[in-house]
Amino acid sequence: MSDTNTQAATGTDFTALLAQVADGVVQRELDNVNPFDQVRLVADSGYGKLRLPVDKGGQGYTLRQLFGAVIDLAAADPIVAHILRTHYWYIEDLLVTDSPLATRLLDEASAGKLFGNATSERTTKAAGDFEFTTTLAAQDDHFRLNGEKYYTTGTLFTDYVGVQALKGTTLSQLIIPTDREGVEIIDDWEGFGQRRTGSGTTRFTDARVEADEILHEVELDAANPPSSQFAFVQLYLHAIVAGILRRVVEDAKGLIEGRVRSFSHAQSPVPAEDPFLQQVVGELASYAFVAESAVLVAAESLDAAADSTVNGVQDPELAQAAALAASKVKVVLDDLGTRAATVLFEAGGASASGRSKALDRHWRNIRTATLHNPARLKAQAVGANILLGHQLPTNGYF
Secondary structure, three states: OOOOOOOOOOOOOOHHHHHHHHOOHHHHHHHOOOOHHHHHHHHHHOHHHOOOOHHHOOOOOOHHHHHHHHHHHHHHOHHHHHHOHHHHHHHHHHHOOOOHHHHHHHHHHHOOOOEEEEOOOOOOOOOOOOOOOOEEEEEOOEEEEEEEEOOOOOHHHOOEEEEEEEEOOEEEEEEEEOOOOOEEEEOOOOOOOOOOOOOOEEEEEEEEEOHHHEEEEEEOOOOOOOOOHHHHHHHHHHHHHHHHHHHHHHHHHHHHHOOOOOOOOOOOOOHHHOHHHHHHHHHHHHHHHHHHHHHHHHHHHHHHHHHOOEOOEOOHHHHHHHHHHHHHHHHHHHHHHHHHHHHHHHHOHHHHHOHHHOOHHHHHHHHHHHOOOOHHHHHHHHHHHHHHOOOOOOOOOO
């Protein structure tokens, strides 16, 4: 693990925690086991409140430090890291929202509570236009929430769920407890990677919502204010990729050190002394280094945008710079990540494909994480920005 990522300004060392999370990660993959214990362990350790100020019980991390910590966690278990993606996203929103609900929920985060999401829907509507079928309707002195969401990553493991629903022509963002009557979380995610992230269905049937549980309300046709929040959620996925690549290097080293023979035509009978295998490890280590470096540099752009916030609104140029940085990282890491996960097998030969090693999980996890939005659209948008000055789309699906 990086010697700088597991500690912040407060000096808290999470090395032992990360080792506990990593313990049994292969067996959980083989047995298709949900990491409930590991998520709770992470939450109880304070890892979920890294961005909270020290005087609020947090670690006071910068975003660069947070993304470093996410890389560390993803190296230990990318499933657990992905489960916390929306949690950290909501923390960012709550930190710049001046409302009694935001204050109350930050107190809950300080107490170790976690936040999940229920945003996306599987309909014929274009992703990103927010024309949801989930509705919030007034009833006496409260509201009733009805609808079905999918890709609700992490919600199976969390204490609260953030929901986006339509109240007439208003898009409402509300946060309610996951154990509330009328909230049904279904573990039906069927992806070939990131398999136990709980990224399936969450259904709401006349779930009660109080007026003071609505965090934001905006008109559908309102322009989005400058913000790096969507760059945050996209870059987070590539912090997961960077963490996986760090594990790929360790697995390649383990494969070579565990080999008891080589090919008769190899340049050395000792695998670790074979220049070909040394080159494989060198390439993988270089991929991992570039991936981690790119994510952390882009995170510095997120820091600059976040630090510019005044009355909840960021400097537009800094917000755009953060979005461009995250987009450029994706264009490169989507290809680099899957390439590295393939090269890994050259360190072990046919025996590396053994099911008990579960090394195929790295490629599957990377490819699943990178499918959240097309890299080609990112590359085109970056090019249009450079050539024509076009602004990048401002929604979480880009």
